Amino acid sequence: MTRRFFAALALTALVALPASARDGGTISPDRLAAHVKALGDPSFAGRAPGGPGEQKTIDYLVGQFKALGLQPAGDNGGWTQEVSLYRFVVPADAGFTLRVGGVDRALVQTTDIMAASQRPVDRVTIDKAPLVFVGYGVSAPERGWDDFKGVDLKGKIAVFLINDPDFEAQPGDAVAGTFGGKAATYYARWSYKYEEAVRRGAIGALIVHETAGAAYPWTTVVASNGESFDVVREHPEAAKLLLQGWIQRDLAADLFRKAGLDFEAEKARARTAGFTPVTLAGASFSADYALKVDRLVSHNVLAKIPGATHPDESIMFGAHWDAFGIGPADATGDTVRHGAADDAIGVAGVIELARAFKAGPAPQRSLVFTVWTAEERGLLGSEYYAEHPAFPLAKTVANFTMDVLQTAGPSRDVVLVGAGQNSLEQDLARAAALQGRTVTPDAHPERALFYRADHFSVAKRGVPVLLLMGIGGGPDLVEGGREAGDRWVTEYTTKCYHQPCDVWSPAWDLRGAAADVDLLFTAGGALANSRLWPEWNEGSEFRAVRARTAGERK
Numbered sequence: 001m002t003r004r005f006f007a008a009l010a011l012t013a014l015v016a017l018p019a020s021a022r023d024g025g026t027i028s029p030d031r032l033a034a035h036v037k038a039l040g041d042p043s044f045a046g047r048a049p050g051g052p053g054e055q056k057t058i059d060y061l062v063g064q065f066k067a068l069g070l071q072p073a074g075d076n077g078g079w080t081q082e083v084s085l086y087r088f089v090v091p092a093d094a095g096f097t098l099r100v101g102g103v104d105r106a107l108v109q110t111t112d113i114m115a116a117s118q119r120p121v122d123r124v125t126i127d128k129a130p131l132v133f134v135g136y137g138v139s140a141p142e143r144g145w146d147d148f149k150g151v152d153l154k155g156k157i158a159v160f161l162i163n164d165p166d167f168e169a170q171p172g173d174a175v176a177g178t179f180g181g182k183a184a185t186y187y188a189r190w191s192y193k194y195e196e197a198v199r200r201g202a203i204g205a206l207i208v209h210e211t212a213g214a215a216y217p218w219t220t221v222v223a224s225n226g227e228s229f230d231v232v233r234e235h236p237e238a239a240k241l242l243l244q245g246w247i248q249r250d251l252a253a254d255l256f257r258k259a260g261l262d263f264e265a266e267k268a269r270a271r272t273a274g275f276t277p278v279t280l281a282g283a284s285f286s287a288d289y290a291l292k293v294d295r296l297v298s299h300n301v302l303a304k305i306p307g308a309t310h311p312d313e314s315i316m317f318g319a320h321w322d323a324f325g326i327g328p329a330d331a332t333g334d335t336v337r338h339g340a341a342d343d344a345i346g347v348a349g350v351i352e353l354a355r356a357f358k359a360g361p362a363p364q365r366s367l368v369f370t371v372w373t374a375e376e377r378g379l380l381g382s383e384y385y386a387e388h389p390a391f392p393l394a395k396t397v398a399n400f401t402m403d404v405l406q407t408a409g410p411s412r413d414v415v416l417v418g419a420g421q422n423s424l425e426q427d428l429a430r431a432a433a434l435q436g437r438t439v440t441p442d443a444h445p446e447r448a449l450f451y452r453a454d455h456f457s458v459a460k461r462g463v464p465v466l467l468l469m470g471i472g473g474g475p476d477l478v479e480g481g482r483e484a485g486d487r488w489v490t491e492y493t494t495k496c497y498h499q500p501c502d503v504w505s506p507a508w509d510l511r512g513a514a515a516d517v518d519l520l521f522t523a524g525g526a527l528a529n530s531r532l533w534p535e536w537n538e539g540s541e542f543r544a545v546r547a548r549t550a551g552e553r554k
Contacts, residue, residue, distance in 0.1 A: 026356045027349070027517040029510035035064075035348035037504045039321070040340040047339055048325025049085065049229075049374045049381075050296035057321050058299055061371050064351045065303040068358050073302035073368060073390050080299040083231065083373055083384045087294040088117055090124075090226035094289035098251075099128065100258045101282050107251075113206070114221045115245035116228040119236050120293045124243060126157075128284040129203055131255075133159045134277045135270030137196050138187045142544060143178055144273060151277040153202040157243075157285045159252070160197075160205060163213035164188040165271045167446065175271045183420070183445035186460065186541055190214075191378075191451070194244050204243035204285070208252040215447040221246050229377035231384045232295065243287055259283050298322075298373040300381045302390055305357055307366040307528070314366040314391040315524050316399040316463075317353050318382070319346030320375030320454055324498055334500035341470075341492065341502055345510070346402035347371055349517040356521050363528035365397060372454050375403075376498075382454035386461055393458060394549035397527055398424055398534050399465045400520045401455035406470035408488040409509035410478040413440040414516050417472040418450030422536045424466040424523070431522040435515060442472030462546035464534035466523075468516050471497075475512065 038060060045053030062079045065072075072079040096107035096115065107113045117124050135147040137160040145165070164187040166179035179185050186192050190207055197205035211217050233239050253263040259280040269275055301321070307313060323339025338344075354369045368391060372381035386393065406415075414432055419425060419441030429439045442449060449472050450456070455465040471493055474485030496502040527534070533553055536543035 026521050027352050027514040029514040031352055031355075032345060032348040032510045032514055032517070033504065033508065035351055036340050036344040039344040039347060040338040040504050042336050042338070046325035046327075046337045047321055047323045049298035049322050049377065051325045053325070054298060054373075058301060061301045061321065061347070061351075065301070065354060065369065068351075068354050070303040070305060070354055070358065070369065073304040074300070079303065080301055081385060081388070081390070083298045083300060083381050085296050085298055085374060085377070085380060086118070086120055086230050086232055087296060088228045088230070089292040090115055090117060091289055091292070092226065094226070095287065097286040098255065099284045099286070100255055100280070107247075109226060110222040112251050113245055113247050114224070114226075115243055115287070116224070116226065117243055117291050118228060118230045118240040119242055121242075121291060122293075124287055124289055124291050126203060126243060126285065126287040128286055130156045131159055131280040131283045131285055132156050132277050133256075133261075133266060133280060135266075135275045136161045136163070136165050136187065137193045138164060139196060140179075140187060140541070142541070145178065147270070147275055147277070148200060149276050151200070153197065153200040155201075155203050157204045157206060158197045158200065158202045159280070160193045160207045161213070161267060161270055162188070162190065162207050162210055163446075167213055168267070169271060173271055174273065180420075184448035184451070186451055188213075188448055189451045194241060197241055197244075198239060202241065204241050206244075206285075207246050208249055209246045210249050215444075218248065229374060229380055231380050231387075255280065255283060298381065300373055300385055301371040303354065303369045305354070305363060305367040307364055308362040309364045311366050312392065313395045313397055314368045315397045315528050316368045316370055316458070317350050317520060317524065318370040318372060318399060318454055319343050319350050319402045320372040320381065321347050322373050322376055322381070324376060327500070330500045332500070337498060337500055338503040340504045341407060342404045342497065343375070343402070344504075345405045345407070345513055349402045349405065349513070349520075352517060353521055353524070357525070360525075363525070364530075365528045366391065367524070367528060375454050379454055379457050382457035386457040392552070393461050393463055394552040396458065396463045397532075398524070399455045399458050399463050400524055401453055401465065401467050402517065402520070403453040403467065403469045404471050405468065405513035405516055406475055406485070406488060407508040407510060407513065408475070408477055408485065409512050410515065411437070411475035411485065411512045412478060413438045413476045414468065414519060415440050415442055415470065415472045415475055417442045417453075417467045417469045418465075419445070420537060421450070421540050421542075422464045423534045424464050427523040427526065427534070428466060428519060431519045431526075434522065435518070437515070440473065440476065442469075444473065459542055460545070462542055462549060464536060464546070466520075468520070470513075477512070
């Protein structure tokens, strides 16, 4: 059957929904606001995983799902999935030494380097490990690209460029368009580079920080103060690096020069498919410091509406409950990072979607409502679920994620992060058309927001996903247009993102957020009552992953 046939079938399913779903208004802005005010209250202590506000948060979420008449989908028939986490802290005075040309240079944490360790060891010791420049560190056979060319990285430090080979492509470069232009692929992300270093046997990985390619300044890199998290793994030595982190661009340029190489010339060479790794002559890296390792237990919250005819096939709706807990006081003296827009609004959307679906007839496929922990620590709650799914990922039809919905009022469009990935975008566009709205791709795909929210944990395992994230670009607001929408994004991201002032305000207008949640009700409801399986587009790095499990969906 053709894609056109399936598109027509999906439209028929949309039109067949109740009028409330087609015309908007299913999701109440006032109900969204009530959840946000509750979850952002100071008594929740900023909702840090394992922190003083976690149990109150879990109790609130479970209470909401119970009251709606949902069923638990967590561990052992309960409402939660236990997520064991490691917390690692590299001391501020950690010892790092870069040796090149017979001369040692001590590197200062937060000034020259920002290093983390994610193996549960008492002490990190690296003695004169060779440094190997691997360009952008991309292995993409579907694009005819391999930066490694069989290089042996065992016991060595891999040095990476940030982003992917297309990011700085010049007119006429052979690479131009191979990785989607400036729109970032997963190969652009620091997390991919660390994963690839592990696969290649490296003992550590250092990424050269450049603000444009990273999409954030050095101040963002060092904001962790040496703290990092990971899920507890059975064999962490096989999954994580002993040392990973960033080095300043000027330090890297000086290192290359002393090793007989020109940094900019090597960057240009890395933008060619013929690039081969190069050992930095006469250079080595050493580290020696005590690593503080703690263990804590946090929880995902999972609820479901079982499918009436295909209960093993599921559609997920998700958001993250965690924020940044207690931190330094702001100018008003507030120390609580309330996480109202990020992501109490998304959580509110999940609860209200559950309310809307429960009020209707039982769906053919199961609906799963997931509220994740530890998103702000590296998508860890959703990553744990992806490794221990309550519903098989091969038969997970789609994942819809909400992370920071806009608070500025009705808009003529909805901003889609990660446009061009899969056929769910067509479902979103059809749902938006029923509201008299359009879909706008995020304005800055080079910032790689698509790879920085919880949907990505299942996307990289092949599940088609859709992310609504208001900070992907200013919406075309009914009052003030795109200019006003951009102003809202700028105001929020520069002043309140991850700060105490991310708190509910009576000045918020959640009608636009409610309309966006309505879109997921419409598109998700259509899928829940169909035999459609969304597909990744040609060229997506996740298409081949999904194809491996095609037989399970017959």
